[in-house]
Amino acid sequence: MKPLLIIPPAPGRWPALRDLLAHEGAAPVADLEHRFVPGVAGGQDAYAVIVSGGQLLSVAGINKYGDLGVLGHVYTRPEHRGRGYARKVTETVLGWFEMTGGKWVFLTTTDELDEGLYWKFGFAQLHRAEWAPHNRLVMVRIAHGVTSEPLDDAGDSTAVRDVGRVEWPAIVALLQYQAGPDPRVPLAESAVTAEPFTLDLLAHQDRGSCQLKGAFRGQRLVGLGSVATDQPGSRTYAMLIPHADTPPELRAAILDLAHAKGYAQVDFPMEALAHV
Ligand SMILES: CC(C)(COP(=O)(O)OP(=O)(O)OC[C@H]1O[C@@H](n2cnc3c(N)ncnc32)[C@H](O)[C@@H]1OP(=O)(O)O)[C@@H](O)C(=O)NCCC(=O)NCCS
Incomplete structure (x- = not known):
């Protein structure tokens, strides 16, 4: 297994992450850049990454505020897919979220991906809207023992x-x-x-x-x-x-x-x- 790290945002990490996530589009990439360089004072973000020879192969990140979080940037390089990397980084960052007091973590996805990837991590559908080409949904994962809503x-x-x-x-x-x-x-x-x-x-x-x-x-x-x-x-x-x-x-x-x-x-x- 390649090394798996959990990293906070830092300017030195940005070039490798930008290289991995450049496909994401202007708004999410600009948000990430803001978080890594110059950084967000008081931000509680973590990114789990799998690294090989200085290159990032897979990532999953959570932006956290108190007991709330947003999971995103779940991505594995095409040539490294199907080896359990996304599962590993997602489980790791979710573990960090709960260990640091996180209760509700949300993610936005499409209905082609939810079943295969996110149901298995304990996410449940919260909202679903008809969209083309794929319907969009928000899923939530609630920490064990929490019965209330935020x-x-x-x-x-x-x-x-x-x-x-x-x-x-x-x-x-x-x-x-x-x-x-x-x-x-x-x-x-x-x-x-x-x-x-x-x-x-x-x-x-x-x-x-x-x-x-x-x-x-x-x-x-x-x-x-x-x-x-x-x-x-x-x-x-x-x-x-x-x-x-x-x-x-x-x-x-x-x-x-x-x-x-x-x-x-x-x-x-x-x-x-x-x-x-
Ligand atoms: C989706 C993605 C992150 C999966 O990465 P990966 O490293 O190949 O995934 P893993 O090998 O860890 O697979 C984890 C599980 O997800 C499932 N899965 C993987 N890709 C899937 C897909 N496109 N649709 C549905 N299920 C999928 C696998 O079957 C596996 O299930 P298992 O653990 O029961 O065998 C990768 O294909 C990717 O980067 N896609 C483009 C970006 C993207 O769509 N990100 C999600 C945005 S919400």
Whole structure:
């Protein structure tokens, strides 16, 4: 068996990982690069890799925030497939997640892969949406002995603060249990697109075109808001998740933020869609 390592993100690891995962597309690769170089302060990420002669052959990673995680980047080089490498790295990173207090880990996949790979690791289907060419699904793996859902233990008082890449697993988890910003889109659909949608929001925030705020009850993220900060003039727009029963403190913080940025008027275009 080739050496199996569990690595935290570090700039020196990035070239080999980029070489392995270059096929993944711009948004996931940009997110990974951010995590490895320059790094995300407070991030709790781990990647299990199989290495041979300085080259990575297989990887699986988890981005973790408290007891929530997102499993991704499960990949084996084509010429090394069918040797149990994906199984090994996935089991290893899942073991790390549970040993460090992880309870719920989510993944987004297609229905051609779920049965073969992920059922065997204890993942169960949470959401499924019709998609072409393959239906998309989100699966969850719940640590042994946990019987609740993540939002069940949210506290009573709400605190609003800035959020970024470090809270990404909590943002993805929120969108599994609460509807997204567009009232026309059913929960299953916003849930299966939560990963790319929220990576896009984070990329916008990094570029300075929006700013994000999260509403927390205890450790739990229960709402997310975004304000466009690149609009010329005195008018901007904002978005709230969930679109119904949004914590009032979050709406107030989003309005305050927009006003502090010099905007006199804030529109919530998604809210108008509820009446279309
Ligand atoms: C899917 C992938 C990671 C599997 O890698 P691998 O190292 O060949 O997998 P393993 O040899 O460890 O196989 C693990 C199990 O998954 C199953 N499996 C592997 N590829 C599969 C596939 N494409 N569809 C369904 N099941 C699959 C195997 O039968 C095996 O089951 P077993 O342990 O009961 O025998 C690899 O084919 C790959 O990188 N594909 C492209 C990227 C991708 O699709 N990643 C998943 C994104 S959600």
